[in-house]
Every structure is written in structure tokens, then in C-alpha cells.
Amino acid sequence: MTATNRAITADACLRALDAEFFKALCEPSRLEVIRAMIKLGPADVGDIAGQTPQDRSVVSRHLQVLQREGLAISHKEGRHMIYQLDGPAILEKLCCAVAAVEALVPLCCPGTKTTE
Amino acid sequence: MTATNRAITADACLRALDAEFFKALCEPSRLEVIRAMIKLGPADVGDIAGQTPQDRSVVSRHLQVLQREGLAISHKEGRHMIYQLDGPAILEKLCCAVAAVEALVPLCCPGTKTTE
């Protein structure tokens, strides 16, 4: 049965570990965009780009990625596009990952007996 | 003061969001390696590679990345290298990220007033 449990846990973990989501979080310059978004709160592309050395178009693309992966939301205000981090959505994703890994620990924790 | 709080929260988040750690989690084939490790428990490179279409050398490199970033541990057994996920270490990293994002929610949650 342990083998079956492992397979189930593995599926649950892989489902919780969304590759595209984490990919959005592992680009250094995109993390700097996130830092700027936290510092500024809701802000337009120009203001966010003003906090980073990258070109505005590059920052715009990073913001699109963050929105596509559910880390940010946006709304139009005249000719400005206001971006904002979606804290609760990020938190939920991370909590799902935590729950999956918690179920993994009894199976994979170093020092745990591998009884099979 | 809110601006200062934002800067502090931003620094805390960026510290918790270790780019290298998440980079190890955002490669699809590496995630398949992780799936195999969960299914097998402690196992050598050959057995893990047997669960993936990639070459053994590729899997070996993925395992090195997982170990370098603290997601896995290994020990030598004769001519076999036994790899194992470090569940508690992964959990700790994720929990740090959760804690940082929890502090971020009151500042960045959609619908939250931006009083500054």
C-alpha cells in the first residue's frame, strides 16, 4: 500500500507545484518588478518601470506574465494600465504547495524508515 | 509610514522568494524527477532515471541541482548514489514564503485601500 500512497502523494504534489506559477517567480528581474509593485502599491507601467533598469516594454511583458499566471491583476484607467499584486491568489497557491509537501514529509523525510 | 512599511515588506518578500530555489521547481522535467523520487523513496540515479524519458546523465544533473538548492540530500552506497527529497527543508522554504506573502496581503490585496 505504501507504493500506492507514494503515487497518490506524488500526483498531489505535482498538481500543487504549478511549473508556470513558479517560473513567474524565478526570474530575478521579474522579482524586482514584484518588489517595485509592493513598494508602490497599485501603479502604472511607467512608475513600476521607473524602479527597474529594464526598458518599459520589458516591464510591460513581465507584468503580463504575472497577470497571466495569476500573481497580479490590472485595470485600465484612461491611458494608464494599473497593475497590482494579487496577494491572496499568491498566498493560496503557496498554501496548496505547503499542504502537498506536508503530506510528503512522512514519506520523504530524511531518517524516515522506508518500509516497503 | 506606509511607504516605509511597503519597503520593509518588499525586502522581506524578496528575501523569502529565493529565485534559485523556485528555479529548481519550475522545470517540467525536473518536476518529473521529483515525482519519481516521491514514488520511489530513497533511490539511486538509475532507478530514478528509469521513470523518466531523459538520459541518466540528464537526471544526474537534475538531482545535483535539487541537492544544491536544498531540495534533496544524497549519500553514497558503494557505487550507487542514493538521492532522497528533503521534505522538511522544502516545507521550511515554502513556509517562509507563505509568511512573507501573508504580510504582503494587507498591502497588496485587491480592494484594499491604498492610504498614503
Added chain:
DNA sequence: CTATTATATGCACACACATGCACATGTCAA
């Protein structure tokens, strides 16, 4: 000692993607 097996590494290649420039689109001011 020799042969076989397990793993890691050097190398070359391919592909994804971040980057910046130029330009198109859309919006407001006059």
C-alpha cells in the same frame, strides 16, 4: 588485474526567453 556497472562531467547543440529598439494602438489635451 580485468571487466562490468554506476555515476558524473566535457562538449556541442537546440530551444526558451529576457532584452531593447522601433513602431503600432489607444487615449487624453488643446
Added chain:
DNA sequence: TTGACATGTGCATGTGTGTGCATATAATAG
């Protein structure tokens, strides 16, 4: 309508890195 500004997109380039082959290193079997 015209001009100025904000944003997004097409395109070309460079870099990082995943991938597989050949090979080196280590270790056991005979």
C-alpha cells in the same frame, strides 16, 4: 483633428540552460 503620452507588440539578438552523446572516474564482481 492634431499632437503628446502610455502601453503593448513585432523583430532581432544574446544568454541561460536542458538535452544527449562520448568519456572519465569510482567501485564491485570474477
